[in-house]
Amino acid sequence: MDLIRLGQVSHAFESAHPVLDGVDFALRAGEKVALLGANGTGKTTLLHVMVGLIRPRTGSVHAFGRERRAEADFVEVRAKAGLLFQDADDQLFCPTVAEDVAFGPLNLGKSKAEARAIVHDVLGRLGLAALENRVTHKLSGGQKRLVSLAAVLAMDPEALLLDEPTNALDEATRERLLDILAGLPQAMVIVSHDREVVERLATRRVTLRGGKLT
Amino acid sequence: MSLVERLDPRTRLLAALLFALAEVLVPSLAAQGVGLLLAVIAALVARLPVGATLRRLLSLEGFMLLVLVMLPFTVPGHPLFSLWDVQASEEGLRQAASIAIKANAVAVALFALVGSMEAPVLGRALTRLGVSGRFVHLFLFTTRYLSVLEDEYRRLRLAMRARAFRPTTGPHCWRSIGHLFGMLMVRSLERAERIDAAMRCRGFTGRFPSLDDESQAGPGRLDLGFGAASAAGLALVIAVGVAWT
Numbered sequence: 001m002d003l004i005r006l007g008q009v010s011h012a013f014e015s016a017h018p019v020l021d022g023v024d025f026a027l028r029a030g031e032k033v034a035l036l037g038a039n040g041t042g043k044t045t046l047l048h049v050m051v052g053l054i055r056p057r058t059g060s061v062h063a064f065g066r067e068r069r070a071e072a073d074f075v076e077v078r079a080k081a082g083l084l085f086q087d088a089d090d091q092l093f094c095p096t097v098a099e100d101v102a103f104g105p106l107n108l109g110k111s112k113a114e115a116r117a118i119v120h121d122v123l124g125r126l127g128l129a130a131l132e133n134r135v136t137h138k139l140s141g142g143q144k145r146l147v148s149l150a151a152v153l154a155m156d157p158e159a160l161l162l163d164e165p166t167n168a169l170d171e172a173t174r175e176r177l178l179d180i181l182a183g184l185p186q187a188m189v190i191v192s193h194d195r196e197v198v199e200r201l202a203t204r205r206v207t208l209r210g211g212k213l214t
Numbered sequence: 215m216s217l218v219e220r221l222d223p224r225t226r227l228l229a230a231l232l233f234a235l236a237e238v239l240v241p242s243l244a245a246q247g248v249g250l251l252l253a254v255i256a257a258l259v260a261r262l263p264v265g266a267t268l269r270r271l272l273s274l275e276g277f278m279l280l281v282l283v284m285l286p287f288t289v290p291g292h293p294l295f296s297l298w299d300v301q302a303s304e305e306g307l308r309q310a311a312s313i314a315i316k317a318n319a320v321a322v323a324l325f326a327l328v329g330s331m332e333a334p335v336l337g338r339a340l341t342r343l344g345v346s347g348r349f350v351h352l353f354l355f356t357t358r359y360l361s362v363l364e365d366e367y368r369r370l371r372l373a374m375r376a377r378a379f380r381p382t383t384g385p386h387c388w389r390s391i392g393h394l395f396g397m398l399m400v401r402s403l404e405r406a407e408r409i410d411a412a413m414r415c416r417g418f419t420g421r422f423p424s425l426d427d428e429s430q431a432g433p434g435r436l437d438l439g440f441g442a443a444s445a446a447g448l449a450l451v452i453a454v455g456v457a458w459t
Contacts, residue, residue, distance in 0.1 A: 053411045078415045090408040095334030102425045107417030
């Protein structure tokens with residue numbers, strides 16, 4: 001079953017230089033797809049198209065059972081496909097770690113008690129229980145990355161879209177994150193230049209070059 | 215933990231607000247002086263570090279210095295003394311003294327009551343006092359991202375220094391500083407867009423949920439006691455103000 005399916009997606013920020021030029025892509029349940037390509041080839045754009053942060057100029061986005069067009073359609077998609085941003089500072093905006101991790105579940109209509117339980121559970125699973133009441137902007141870079149992953153997992157997504165997850169992490173944190181990712185059951189699209197990430201996690205590789213996916 | 219830190223944040227905010235109002239509105243110098251005394255007492259109770267507090271006050275004085283020096287010479291009234299043929303008036307001097315006392319009293323009271331509060335605690339207290347959610351979130355976003363923007367500013371400055379940039383007077387320097395702030399604006403805007411995207415990815419549709427327990431605990435004995443003491447102090451300030459005018 002396809003979780004996400006893109007059909008002939010094209011997009012250009014400036015008409016003269018199309019970033020995506022007729023991309024077909026499908027993410028099936030249980031798959032971990034490495035999305036490769038040089039800098040600036042549109043890998044992040046492609047991830048953003050999947051969750052409707054960028055509406056492509058042409059082409060269709062099918063996700064979780066039906067075609068998605070308007071902003072309202074994508075609210076549900078974003079809950080089911082958790083996007084991990086390149087810069088954790090973009091993602092962690094609440095004062096404390098607990099509030100940030102609870103932000104998604106609360107938006108999904110969970111009660112405060114349920115949200116608290118989820119925060120506890122997710123932070124515990126990732127070995128971050130000690131950070132629960134810390135102030136987000138005082139965390140180290142590695143802690144921020146792990147907490148932002150916890151914030152995504154707290155929404156219990158069916159798929160994960162990871163945008164350079166191990167970028168700028170020290171060796172120990174990188175290993176820890178890799179172990180965590182390897183143990184997750186979700187389907188994934190992984191954008192990474194880190195060879196070990198691709199070799200350890202990916203079940204399939206696709207490369208974006210000149211706006212086409214091969 | 216000092217007495218002030220054990221108070222409910224709402225008590226501290228309310229006390230600071232009422233004090234500032236009374237201090238600014240009361241008309242006589244004597245009453246304002248009593249207010250300053252109360253603020254200093256509050257600072258002692260809060261065990262503020264003397265050196266750091268004085269340094270913070272000094273930056274405030276620097277800000278007001280020009281106004282305070284100009285006032286006696288610009289406000290017309292009963293002449294008191296003259297300097298280089300310019301008359302200083304008693305009314306002007308009084309106004310300058312009044313502004314200095316009020317500003318310092320309010321600043322000291324704020325340092326004592328609100329200064330040591332972490333931003334999230336302050337935000338939560340404001341929400342529970344009924345301040346508009348938009349304002350509180352604006353405040354919290356500012357405290358959250360100020361350091362991020364400052365880091366970006368520092369990185370850009372460092373990159374300029376690494377290429378031998380030195381601030382001088384001249385078009386090259388002004389243009390470079392212009393580029394620096396322009397780039398900072400662009401980056402801030404992009405950052406804001408990315409934060410918005412990240413929030414939408416987690417189901418944000420314009421309403422902020424809150425994780426706080428809504429258990430509205432009433433004021434404790436400590437809060438009531440502090441409230442009574444501050445009320446007595448403010449009553450004293452107002453009484454002195456009424457008696458002396």
